[in-house]
Amino acid sequence: xxxxxxxxxxxxxxxxxxxxxxxxxxxxxxxxxxxxxxxxxxxxxxxxxxxxxxxxxxxxxxxxxxxxxxxxxxxxxxxxxxxxxxxxxxxxxxxxxxxxxxxxxxxxxxxxxx
Amino acid sequence: xxxxxxxxxxxxxxxxxxxxxxxxxxxxxxxxxxxxxxxxxxxxxxxxxxxxxxxxxxxxxxxxxxxxxxxxxxxxxxxxxxxxxxxxxxxxxxxxxxxxxxxxxxxxxxxxxx
Numbered sequence: 635x636x637x638x639x640x641x642x643x644x645x646x647x648x649x650x651x652x653x654x655x656x657x658x659x660x661x662x663x664x665x666x667x668x669x670x671x672x673x674x675x676x677x678x679x680x681x682x683x684x685x686x687x688x689x690x691x692x693x694x695x696x697x698x699x700x701x702x703x704x705x706x707x708x709x710x711x712x713x714x715x716x717x718x719x720x721x722x723x724x725x726x727x728x729x730x731x732x733x734x735x736x737x738x739x740x741x742x743x744x745x746x747x748x
Numbered sequence: 749x750x751x752x753x754x755x756x757x758x759x760x761x762x763x764x765x766x767x768x769x770x771x772x773x774x775x776x777x778x779x780x781x782x783x784x785x786x787x788x789x790x791x792x793x794x795x796x797x798x799x800x801x802x803x804x805x806x807x808x809x810x811x812x813x814x815x816x817x818x819x820x821x822x823x824x825x826x827x828x829x830x831x832x833x834x835x836x837x838x839x840x841x842x843x844x845x846x847x848x849x850x851x852x853x854x855x856x857x858x859x860x861x862x
Contacts, residue, residue, distance in 0.1 A: 638791070665848050677838065677852035690847045724791055728848050735780075735848055739791035 636661065638727050638740035646746045652713040655743045659706050659727030666708040667737060668700060671722040680723075683708055684730050712745075720747045750775045752822075752839045754853035762861050767811075767826040769856045771839030774820065780842040781822045782850070783813055787835045795837075798822060809833070834860045 639658040647653050659666050667690075668680040679692040683702035700710040706727070712719055722744050726737035755770040773779060780799050784792040796807025803815045813824045822839060839853040 640791075667848050667850070669850075669852075676854050677850075679849045679851070682848050684848075690849050692849070726792075726848075726850075730848065735842070736782075736794060736797060737848060737850060738794070739784075741789075741791045 638725055638738055640723075640725050640740035640743050642743060643741065644744050644746075646748060647715050648748050649715055649717060651715050652711060653715060653745060654709055654711045655723055655725075655745075657708045657710075657725030657727075657740060659708070659725075660738055663727035663729055663738075664706055665728045665730035665735075666702055666706065667726045667728075668708070668710050669724045669726065670694075671724060671742070672720070677724075680710065715747045717747050720745060750779055750841045750843050750851055752781075752841045752851065752853040754837075754839050754856050756856055757854065758857045758859065760859040760861060761829045763831055764828050767824070767829045767833065767858065769824040769837050769839075769858065771813075771822045771824065771853060772820050773822060773839075773841050775841065775843075779844060781813075781815065782840045782842070783807065783811070783822075783824050784838045784840060784852075785835050786838065786855075792838065795824070829858075829860045831860050831862075834858055 665684045667682040682690040686702045697713045702708045722742045724742045726739045728737045751774045753772045782797045783795040796805045798815045806812045840850040
């Protein structure tokens with residue numbers, strides 16, 4: 635069974651640009667969550683999507699947005715990039731609706747903003 | 749809000765020695781608790797989870813953790829460290845009552861020396 639796939643693995647952008655990151659969950663998983671990992675702030679929750687609906691959101695500005703498609707694949711978008719957006723962005727998928735709800739993580743997309 | 753605190757951002761042990769990584773949680777009700785491991789340039793891999801079924805939880809790679817409600821702790825242990833255990837370890841809590849948002853501790857970097 636294939637794991638969580640995130641593309642691209644690495645991205646370099648300049649300030650002011652926008653970026654879209656993609657996440658393909660494990661087959662059958664309907665919940666996708668996104669996290670930002672930085673040396674200063676650690677791992678922080680961005681948002682969670684379940685059945686194409688955002689059902690939880692972290693404390694990030696509106697420049698950060700996401701969506702989920704009918705096949706459960708998810709994208710997150712960051713507009714007007716700032717230097718502080720440089721981070722590893724991790725996607726996790728899970729079988730929502732079960733008592734375990736274990737989240738399985740992808741390898742991440744490393745975004746560098748210059 | 750639920751949170752976890754990991755004591756010690758860096759822990760160093762000798763190969764073959766006991767590994768003890770500390771995690772304390774803050775929650776008014778028994779939460780779901782997890783330990784994840786992250787190797788360089790990779791995502792997070794689940795080591796073990798506590799979901800109230802048993803207080804002593806066994807995970808992969810010889811790791812285990814004990815849930816102690818009286819101490820609000822969920823420390824991770826391994827009897828004998830191996831060089832391959834060198835990585836960063838994260839304790840995480842997920843609130844009961846819907847949603848998959850994980851709140852992570854700040855992480856503990858484990859170094860294993862010969």
